[in-house]
Amino acid sequence: MSNITPGDPGFDTGEKSALDLPDHYVDEVRFDPGEAERLTPEQERYFQASQWRIIWLRFKRHKLALWSGVILILFYLCVPFAEVIAPYDPNMRDSDNIHAPPQGIHLFDDGRFVGPFVYGTRAELDLDTLQWVYVRDEDAVQRLRFFCLGDSYEFWGLVEGRFHLVCPAEGGSMFLLGTDRLGRDVFSGLVYGARISLTVGLVGVSISILLGMFFGGIAGYLGGIVDSMIMRLIEILRSLPELPLWMALSAALPVTWSPLWIYFGITIILGLLDWPGLARAVRSKLLSLREEDYARAAVLMGAPPGRIIRRHLLPGFSSHIIASATLSVPSMILGETALSFLNLGLQRPAISWGVLLNEAQNITVVTIYPWLMAPVIPIIIVVLAFNFLGDGLRDAADPYKH
């Protein structure tokens, strides 16, 4: 067909024929482009869901990760409510029960149902080894009390309280995981220790995220010589063995500091060596997202760099950051445990799982009083749960990848 421009002799005739009835069939019904593939309501919801919703939907399919999350939430309940959950003050010394073995919880006594109870113990001095031997007293059935008033405590050091989830019977004892060399209850120690052990990873990771985003951000955004210098530094830091440096740094913390400051010092130390990995991830993600069409469109529309980073780039990799941060929490928990175990970290009266393990430092303890190794169990559970959770989050983090 030749070009028809206004003024041409053919222009008028062309206009006229268009207004006439066409010589081909046109359906009266409006054309619907989505007709061919009609979406079920379910698909509709999926395609219209926000990014975070899709992440959640994908994450939910990962059963192991989901249950790990639930377990972690249960563990984290110990952080705010340690005083209520623990039956004893973890620093209270019971000189009548030194190195007492765990008292198991029973339900039936002589085939008769009594509800949860423990058997009382009698201490006897073994004259050959000069050791206290604790004998189970089958007659002393001590029923546990629930939602009860027991030892008084100061909730968060502020409010006085006596309410406990579970208490020993009046005049009885309840050392579910035994006691240590000063008669301190190991189970209560575990509950209180969760407060430090579980938060150390989170605070440390937040520090590491801040540092990682900052250095990764400026390396990826500025590029050039800053980029190569930061990358070089990251390479060097990653090639250093972490633990000896952690040890050196925490040995440098002044002994005069209060436990709270030592705690913050340790978290900063843990975060200080962890950021290189995150920074590298941020940088590479930033570099690849910068080339995406939507980012370029924003640049062309005249959005300032700050807005582009915040509105368009950050949502793109925040899910990745969260996933990789989750995966680095366990190494921080283990790091704090190792430092406290070596006496370089926190010390009594501050309690963490590492501080508790400090009691299990030599082989005699492991053989004679194995219950002092009890903190290993929550450590393993929490570390495993964080690993599974992180794996699940990582798989769900990129919802548009199939």
Add this chain to the structure above:
Amino acid sequence: MIAYVLRRCLGMIPTLLVISFLIFLIIELPPGDYLSNQMEQLRAQGETASIAKLEFMRREFALDRPLLERYAVWLGAMPGPQGFSGLLQGNWGWSFEFQKPVDQVVSGTLLLTVILNFTTILFVYIVSFPIGIYSATRQYSWGDYGFTLLGYFGLAVPNFLLGLILLYLMNEYFGVSIGGLMAPQFIDAPMSWDKFMSILSHLVVPTVVIGTAGTASMIRRLRANLLDELHRQYVTTARAKGLRERNVVLKYPLRMALNPFIADIGNLIPSLVSGSVIVSVVLNLPTVGPILLSALQSQDQYLAGFILLFVAVLTLFGMLISDLLLAVLDPRIRLGKEAAS
């Protein structure tokens, strides 16, 4: 190839300088130094007589100078009170706690540290290689699940506790004496077959303990890499042509999956060295670990600094070896002039 090796070694020099400076900063972090702390203690006890001697010693070790000068003197790039005498000249410093030069304090332990880390790396590779292949080729079998579970536990159990538990079990069931590097009767004995075997049996626990976490992650890595390769079309082609399954796996996909496996030494070595330090403390092994701990606790700065530098150099050399190994094994890595063009 020689040019590449040289370039790679030269590239380590600035890295080493940065690391030595970082380490110097770290050991200088605590307020004061060993001698000034001792002086304060003496002053508090009213003993002023020996303070003059300590003052003299502080000058001798250039502790009264500003930070950067102290660093330069320690490094040997600047004349100290005894002229150029620092790390570069082979003087590793003075241990205040032991009243001996650092090299005399650590000399017996350096070799063992290297041996321990080397055997651990060997252990990690020897164990994770077949298991990784097995897990990838028999994906979702019971064995695969079993090893995955075991691997997760390896990652989760703190290695110093694993050390304690294994030590107890070894002693209980195999009668290997607890801690140390050899049975007590061999300590001063000349080298013999029995002594050698005793050392070997004592190395088993630490090697396994330090290597577990690394092995677990290596298995996961090799499994993932190999699985990626096994789904490629050339594997299907090889099968279609009637190659035996063993040859299909070993000949092509494994080779491809092997590179990241070797390159991963870079991540593996720092964690192994970390592990060996704390496990040595727990198992009472005569490596640099326990010495580092006591040096840090007593602020014996030059001793701590030297050990930190030593473990850092150890990891750097490990990475150098892995890079060279990779260059030999992978023809696609271009060396020297070819890389520039």
